[in-house]
Amino acid sequence: MIKNSLLTSCILLIIPCLVSIAQVPGFYMKEPAKKLEIPFIASNNLIIVPVSINDGPPVNFLIDTGVKTNILFSKSIGDQLELTYTRKLDLVGADGTTVLTANVSPSNHMDLGGIEGILQTLLVLDDDFFELEMVIGIPVFGVIGYEFFKYNPVKIDYDKELITFYEMGRLKWRPFGFRKVPMKIENSKPYIHAKVKQLSGDDVDSKLLIDLGANHGLLLNMETSEKIQLPPKYIESDLGRSLGGDLFGYVGRVKSLNYGGLKFNDIITSFPEETEFSYVIKESGRQGSIGSELLGRTRIILDYQRERFLFKKGNTFSNPFEFDMSGISPRMLPTNEKRFVVGSVRKGSAAEQVGILKDDEFLEINKIPVDFWELSDLIKLFRSEEGRNITVKLKRYHSNNPEDFEIIEISFNLIRQI
Template sequence: MHLGIKPFIFFFLSFFIAFSLQSQVPGFYMKKEKRKVNLPFIDSNSLIIMPISINGGPEVNFLFDTGVKSNIFFSKTLADELDMQYTRKLNLVGADGKTVLSASVSPNNHFDLGPIEGIFQAILVLDEDFLELEKVIGIPVFGVIGHEFFKNNPVKIDYDNGIISFYKRSALKWRPLGFRKTEIEILGNKPYIQATIRQSNGPNLNSKLLIDTGANHGLLLNMETSDEIVLPEVTLESDLGRSLGGDLFGFVGRVKRVGINGLKFRNVITSYPEENEFSDVIIDTGRNGSIGSDVLNRMKIIMDYPRKRMLFKKGARFSNEFKYDMSGLMVRVYSAETKRFYISQVREGSPAHQQGVQEFDEIISINKIPAPFWKLSDITDLLRSNEGKVISLELLRRDPADENVSTLHKITFLLEKQL
């Protein structure tokens, strides 16, 4: 299982964009004054994806991500078609600290979400789609909406029903019945909370954590931020997520408990990324890690930036076990349109590896069901479902010396719990 489809984006740049302001400042607003409006979202591995029309163009999917401060667009070709105007070019440093990526700044765009509109929206347009989120999410995603959507209004995220409620700024003065409250700190346009962590193999931690709706891990701890963060005895080496500079690697284990103002999550799957070129920036924020959607989706949450608080209560999935991949496979999709899946990684020593599954094998069928009938999220759920479950794969393997030559392989293995 690919733990972190979240694009770990670190932009080491400062730029100021001058807007020709008219009656309003840049932000997201209701078209008609109401107490709240509801927006249905696509839930893909508990990531929040919604279609948006930009500058009157066709709707395209965006990931809504509290962990990113800037709006980002992945397709320069489509951005040109949507009549985005650019004021400057920027060079960005990838998450590996070496890769230099180029982007264009488009300062003045209109976003349409039906009852909500975003005005005077700046977008950072990547010259190349380095993230390729469609391959790891399983549906087309053209960009990321960050701080702008959340900054002025309370926003309720209901993962159980796939609904975002966008409230009038003056609404929710009082805490709704049944909701707990914790303070949030907005730093660098990102929200942080305090949480307690009981480690499996170390002292209890009082930690500052980023609330990151764009990451599908449960908990992530950056070991370089504290000598008290200790790896669990049982861990797996893993690819932890996509980034602008490539994949990020580290370890995956469990902590015994994560507590947020008395609400406790037990045996949480936790990522421990390797120290990298940007560790100093993480340390400077004072944070120890982040909470992703595999914890957030077990609650109903209200991000209330104007009042610097997060309101939350248990959701329908609160008591669900935190599960990790039991096959050793990372599956990706060539494109959502073709519904063709392939094996991007095989963990050494895993059940799939022992039975001969190889990287770049194309999946023809799973448990006798043809690949086009599957969604990537359903494959992910299957491969972390139940220990002892039989998985039968029909795989097409191309000859690396001649792509026109391929062989068909039928492989069966049992899922095995490794964390």
């Protein structure tokens, strides 16, 4: 989820196995090598890479361990690329109620530079979905899932913004400085076990999904265990935008998370509401997921073939976990001009107290015009320091008439609510 969050693991896919005939589908290095590095764009620790489909122009894709099959968010782009569709599938959205329709396009070629995806199936959404740009700040047109990881060890260095793609037989030994824990691949998704120490209540031995496509720190599904409790201090919040709807629930902290001797303290934790499709999570046996806000503080290696997860501290490991202190969920409008608006205002927050409203448009932040801001920088500012003074100049529309607005300037101090 992009939380302000993004994707809690994009969607729950209900699909049968897709079988190739000639070659084995997967991602491979184009030329023989021990390893190959490709840079990625990091936005709130989400991993974005340019991908060319069937020799078409490159478009941004999210690398996500939380989905099984590659997804293209735009049928318009799929049609421009003259993709072949064999049938339709219904997908259950992340909110558990929305049903999305997708077209199955088999046997596509996906080019990431020195790495190529052979005979790749794409699920192409019937309705174009470009709303992730509003919460990431970067256009994203699809997701690459399990296929990218299934044969080759993959190292992700968040500090250098580099993916290292290793030859299939490499990394038999644990690299210097890395620790490891067993990792189980179930239904094409990676899981590890960790101990969660709560602020109140029992410790929870948890099975957790490693979810690169969600930018929360830790997420715990309360319906999966009676031991999981809301902390003494929490807030209701929009947990983020994903395919198939918004996610709602609560945000608080847990005392610590420990796996393989690596201990994270005082972690911001999401507790989503139960939905009618929570049974899918219960059947998986997991209690929650680890997202990129936590993973981005480490360097990790995902080795699906040997079922092991390797990790070491990154440069930001010791940074405190902070949640938004403004109460504003900023959104970027999908226009040619850079435009940020207030997506929502949290109840009881600093922004609500001074009268900031949903759909107010930012013109300046701390006297700096919006053209000089990136969405990720704005999110960091709103998490930066309790008591920090923020001044915003806003355009407030009073009707659907674009000329019917007023310009207002408001100051407030950031308030830590959890």
